[in-house]
Amino acid sequence: MVARANFTTSRNNEDNYGHGTHVAGIVAATDSNGMGVGGVCPGCTILAGKILSDTGMRSSSGLANGINWAVQNGAQVINMSLIVGASITLETAVNNAWNAGVVLVAAAGNGNSTTMMYPGAYPNVIAVGATDNNDKKASFSTYGTWVDVAAPGVSVYSTFPNHRFVLAREYNRSQGYDIGSGTSMSSPIVAAVAALAWSANPGASNWTVREKVEASTNPIEGVGTFWTHGRVNADLAVHW
Template sequence: MNYSPDRLLIRFRDNTPPQKCAQIHRLANAKVIRDIKELAVQVVETDPFQINTCLQCYSHCDEVEYVEREAIVQKRLVPNDPLFPYQWGVMKVVATRAWNITRGSTKVPIAILDTGIDMTHPDLQAKIILTANFSNSSPLQDLDGHGTHVAGIAAAVTRNGMGVAGLAINPTLMNIKVLDDDGTGTLSSVVQGIVYAADNGAKVINMSLGTTAFSATLHNAVKYAQSKGVLMAAAAGNDGLNQQNYPAAFAQCISVAAVDLNDTKAIFSNFGASWVDVAAPGVDILSTMPTYPNRTGPQNYGYLSGTSMATPLVSGLAALLLSLNQNPKVVRQTIESTTVSIIGTGVLYQYGRINAYNALLNLPR
């Protein structure tokens, strides 16, 4: 489990005077570097050699509701070589028949919290309606490639005579960069991205990222987004273990595992019916890649594997359903109750593999 060597997250109890908060920060020898006002959480920085002493200082103050380490969050990706000449994942979830029922709506924005999106990509640029950068890397563009790939799976422009088809077809995209150019980032960056997306009208938040570290701050962020009517999908992780990853393990998120072409759990995918909700195709998935050199490798289009690739299929499906029924609770129940039972259902995942056509047929109107 990785943590930032010099950062903590602190929430003071309600009605603690600002002067008292400042006094405690001084006693702890820490400096506030971020203030997430919506969650009443502050990010502080201290000497790495004094991090444990600083943590104990806050812990012993009655005015502190909680203090926790700043976890490092990582993308959920297993890159490998192309194996398939077509988008088998979209076919597997019966998207082509689903599109006869709806092609989604531009009024259902999907926020991609990731390494950024190539905003010049011809299969994506027309979809991006909002951009923000909460990462520690200054360029807004995706220099890693992961975020661009995820965005294309969910909502690449369809029927434009080029490239790939996004599952959600019409929904727009919010490019919210929370991971640095090396594919890692701080938990507070993700938290700020969640809050920003929720406050700016996102209907779906895709988080193809995670950490094994439980965080009350992250939990508060997803609860905040849920209170705003946002449906969230998050990657279960690629450790091949029954090991909870966050935010996927929070009840407010749909936790997504990856399966292969034969509906078998991907060897890298995390599992566990107590916290993983559904499965989706996540092996050798074709999607958009940056049109310029990037850290992951392929340019323009390429194949990648991971629970990162499975998650935007769920986000795309959620967007399709929300275009016909605006109740996120009903949409989530429909996604989960209309899955296809596969080997591991009820053991590896609570439900089965998603099926877009089944979900749209059974969506309450």
């Protein structure tokens, strides 16, 4: 983790909720150390922008500020494992990030409906639905042709804070490592696949990386109805 910033009303940028640590571990937890879990892109570095407060509250303005901060600090891929209200400020931040050459990825939501959720529904964001361990749509996953790709999102094992946090109390999660479910877990898998693909082809543009991530998916059940493309495949995304 190379930088942290707090875009909430919480008094510091520590993760006292637990969600951000779980998401970050899915992306970049260290592998080959005999501890816990390895992330999808363990060589990636993390810019940790705190958008969820200590109680899980969030805002579109806070997310917009986080996007702007990430771009200013050199982010190449921005993962957004949250849902907020649509706003002109947020859409402008998304579009500015895309125009600056960034790939943006977001959770589609956990409402088991076709309702478009933001920021995932913005055209310049890869919206991600969730699959289960049978490669089927997760029961909770928001879906529809506005959702771009799918990735595993049920009982995903990853990092949690090594101190007391809200999700431990609300969902009986353990400190250190435990499972989590949601499109919030699917989104960082896709973001990490984009990072892997870009690392393998450093001269590529964000448009090309997005195209390759989407074109290299596996055609699982639901293509064309639950999501436009299929379930992401890191190996195929890298070898292009």
